[in-house]
Amino acid sequence: MxxxxxxxxxxxxxxxxxxxxxxxxxxxxxxxxxxxxxxxxxxxxxxxxxxxxxxxxxxxxxxxxxEGMNIHDIKRIYYKQQLRKSKKGELTDVEARNYLKDDFLNAGRLNKSNDFRSNRL
DNA sequence: ATTCTCACA
DNA sequence: TGTGAGTA
Structure with a gap:
């Protein structure tokens, strides 16, 4: 850097x-x-x-x-970007868990309608 | 004057 | 997301 x-x-x-x-x-x-x-x-x-x-x-x-994306979609994009950056570090695994945990927590209550997962990066 | 958290007639 | 309250 x-x-x-x-x-x-x-x-x-x-x-x-x-x-x-x-x-x-x-x-x-x-x-x-x-x-x-x-x-x-x-x-x-x-x-x-x-x-x-x-x-x-x-x-x-x-x-x-x-462009019509919701917070979840954007999270997925950055989540995948970071997976590419650090091919397979221990930190990634930890962060991955955090991302998923956070994802599930928020998915529990609100918006269950927006299910268009198109933007795969 | 700015920013922060919290909460919702 | 907006917005007002009550602080720091």
């Missing part, structure tokens, strides 16, 4: 900045984090801090949502 990428992964932007850069509401931005789609850091005062990479991902999520 180069220095440039390192800078892009530095969490230094407050949610206010993210709002201006993405035209999304604080509610939506925080929600993506709650769903494990982005992982902003936290300051000692519990303030969320986003990186430029987070901005890219948030913008991407926004597009996917506009």
């Amino acid at each position: 180069g220095e440039k990428d390192l800078r892009k992964s530095m969490s230094v932007l407050t949610i206010g900045t993210v709002i201006r850069l993405t035209s999304l509401t604080a509610r939506q931005i925080r929600y993506y984090g709650d769903q494990g789609l982005v992982f902003p850091e936290r300051t000692e005062s519990n303030q969320r801090l986003y990186s430029l990479n987070d901005i890219d991902r948030i913008l991407e999520i926004k597009d996917y949502l506009d």
Whole structure:
């Protein structure tokens, strides 16, 4: 990983900045984090801090949502992407369990109607 | 002035 | 998802 990428992964932007850069509401931005789609850091005062990479991902999520996908579909996409990145590490296995566990928990109550799993990446 | 969590007439 | 309340 180069220095440039390192800078892009530095969490230094407050949610206010993210709002201006993405035209999304604080509610939506925080929600993506709650769903494990982005992982902003936290300051000692519990303030969320986003990186430029987070901005890219948030913008991407926004597009996917506009294209009709739901949080679950997007989760699957990033889940598969990470499987490809780390071919078979122990960390992946652990994270895989977390993703699935989280998936099942949320699947228990809400939306059972949206069952179009088309976007296989 | 900003952001955070929580909850819903 | 919006929004208002009550904080930090």
